[in-house]
Amino acid sequence: MNMLSELSELAGVPGREERVRAYIEERIRDHVDELHVDALGNLHAVKRSGTKGARRLMVAAHMDEIGFIVRYVDDAGFLRLQPVGGFDPRNLFARQVTVHASHGDQELIGVLNPAGRPVHLSSAEERSKVPKLDAFYVDLGLSGERVKELVRVGDMVTLRQPFADLGDVVTGKALDDRAGCWILIETLRRLGSTALDVHAVFTVQEEVGLRGATTSAYKVAPDLAIALDTTLAVDTPDAPAELRVTQLGKGTAIKVMDSHSISTRWLVDAMIDLAERHGVPYQLEVLPLGGTDAGAMQRSREGAPSITLSTPSRYVHTVTEMVAKADLEAAVTLLTATIEDGLAPPA
Ligand SMILES: [Zn+2]
Numbered sequence: 001m002n003m004l005s006e007l008s009e010l011a012g013v014p015g016r017e018e019r020v021r022a023y024i025e026e027r028i029r030d031h032v033d034e035l036h037v038d039a040l041g042n043l044h045a046v047k048r049s050g051t052k053g054a055r056r057l058m059v060a061a062h063m064d065e066i067g068f069i070v071r072y073v074d075d076a077g078f079l080r081l082q083p084v085g086g087f088d089p090r091n092l093f094a095r096q097v098t099v100h101a102s103h104g105d106q107e108l109i110g111v112l113n114p115a116g117r118p119v120h121l122s123s124a125e126e127r128s129k130v131p132k133l134d135a136f137y138v139d140l141g142l143s144g145e146r147v148k149e150l151v152r153v154g155d156m157v158t159l160r161q162p163f164a165d166l167g168d169v170v171t172g173k174a175l176d177d178r179a180g181c182w183i184l185i186e187t188l189r190r191l192g193s194t195a196l197d198v199h200a201v202f203t204v205q206e207e208v209g210l211r212g213a214t215t216s217a218y219k220v221a222p223d224l225a226i227a228l229d230t231t232l233a234v235d236t237p238d239a240p241a242e243l244r245v246t247q248l249g250k251g252t253a254i255k256v257m258d259s260h261s262i263s264t265r266w267l268v269d270a271m272i273d274l275a276e277r278h279g280v281p282y283q284l285e286v287l288p289l290g291g292t293d294a295g296a297m298q299r300s301r302e303g304a305p306s307i308t309l310s311t312p313s314r315y316v317h318t319v320t321e322m323v324a325k326a327d328l329e330a331a332v333t334l335l336t337a338t339i340e341d342g343l344a345p346p347a
Contacts, residue, residue, distance in 0.1 A: 001170060001325070003027065003185070005163040007178035008170075011100060013067030014084045014205040016156045017041055020063040024181060024202050031188045032200070042216040043202040049194050057196040057339065058222035058304075059187075060213050060293040061180035062206030062229070065173065066317055068157040070099070070138075077147030079110070079138040081157060085207035089114070089133050091318045096160040097138055101150045108150065109160070110138040161319035168249065168324060175321040177206065179311045180228035183331045187339070190332065195342040196224070203293055210260070213293035217300035224267070224305050224343055225297035228331070230323065231255070231287055231310035246312035249324035251281030252331040255308035260291025261298050264305035266346050271307065271334065274341055280334045281326070285310055305345065309335060 012020040021043045025035060034046040043063070048054075066085025073079055079099065092112055099108040114131035116122070138157060140147055163172035184200050191198070199220045203212035206229075217225065231253055232245040246253045254271050255263050268284075275282040287310075298306035309331055314322040 001165050004170060004178065004182045005165070005172070007181055008163040008172035008174050011067070011098060011156065011158040012063055012065055013069065013156050013158060014064040014208045017063040017204045020181070021202065024063070024185060027185050028188050038216060038219060040212050040215050041204040042212045044216065045188065045200040047188065047191065047194070047198040047200070049197050051195065054195060054197045055223040056199055056220060057224045057226070057343070058199045058201060058217060058220045058297060059184055059226045059228065059335070060201045060203050060216070060297060061184045062177045062203045062212065062293060063181060064204055064207050065158065065176070065178070066207050067159065070151060070153055070155045070157060072153065073148055073151055075144045077140060077142055077144035079140070079147070079151060079157070080134070081136060081138065083133050086317055087133060088317065089136070090130055092136055095319070098158050098160050099138060099140065099151055100156040100158070102152050102155050103150050106150060108140050110140040112136055112138055159319045168326070169322050170325065171320055171322040173319040173321065175313055175323050176230040176316055177228070179230055179313070179323050179328060183228050183311070183328060183335060186332045187335045190336055191339060194339050196339060198339055206293055210291065210293055210296035213296035214300065217297040217304070221301055222297060222304045225294060226335070226338070227292040227294035227297065227306070227308040228335070229292040229308055229310055230313040230316060230321070231285055232316055233312035233314045236314060245287055246283050246285050246310065248312050248314055248322065249326055250312070251283050252327055252334055253283050253285040253310035253312055255285045255287070255294070255310050258287035258291050258308070259289050260295025261306060261308070263294070263307040267305055267307040267343065270343055271309070271338060274337050275334050278333060278337045280330050280337070282330065282334065
């Protein structure tokens with residue numbers, strides 16, 4: 001869990017995934033045949049089968065996390081932010097953030113709060129309203145002059161949250177999708193020989209519209225594609241059973257559909273079959289809203305059979321995302337079995 005802890009705490013909003021990429025490169029270098037970074041910043045790791053003309057499997061996990069970019073620095077030194085990725089403002093009150101200042105490459109700690117009157121001075125009506133995202137600002141506790149020396153428009157801002165191992169589960173920020181990155185790294189490390197050429201792609205800019213997967217899938221031109229991402233586990237108080245999507249700790253989720261892709265049916269059937277044969281706990285997932293890199297890979301070029309293997313997560317897109325260790329392990333086992341099986345399309 002040490003590696004997942006480090007991955008979770010690394011900063012990398014869409015377009016600024018370089019820290020995460022450097023970390024992953026170091027951990028997979030000895031386990032793959034080729035490594036390169038493309039124009040958008042996707043990290044491509046290739047593990048060759050050794051057979052000429054082998055089919056290409058692309059497995060994608062996104063490196064970016066939801067965060068902010070500095071949009072405006074006011075004279076008093078308060079920072080206004082542009083969100084990159086889908087935040088719910090209800091989860092942003094009274095948070096610590098890190099401003100990655102481009103001048104001098106300093107990491108500055110600040111606090112995030114909405115503009116307006118504090119709770120003791122506001123009316124009941126004001127307290128009942130949720131402020132809009134653009135009401136939030138960062139206070140660095142420094143003079144306006146000092147802030148302007150250090151911070152520029154365009155600097156990255158990420159939420160601060162220590163990772164915690166609670167025993168059966170772990171919690172932290174950015175488990176969407178550092179959990180997927182962890183599964184892919186672990187799989188590359190454990191993988192034996194394979195009949196497929198495996199293109200493990202750690203993608204960029206997923207949270208702003210699957211942008212990295214779009215260009216990397218064009219380059220790889222996969223015969224088969226698997227996205228690794230988190231999905232909703234809504235097995236929490238006051239959530240009706242029919243809206244659960246998945247449950248924490250009940251196995252890796254084989255996605256049937258979400259709002260960006262309908263998984264190729266024979267791949268769904270093949271992965272169910274493999275899970276059952278290898279005794280891997282799994283659940284089937286239908287997600288009404290949201291998508292993964294599979295949406296981009298499936299529609300790249302003339303299209304590719306595609307599926308998503310999801311890790312159930314409570315509190316998605318908050319800094320208290322929570323995933324179960326057993327589900328992570330199930331995903332590695334199923335992905336490894338899938339690659340070693342080779343996934344022959346039905347005759
Ligand atoms: Zn994600």
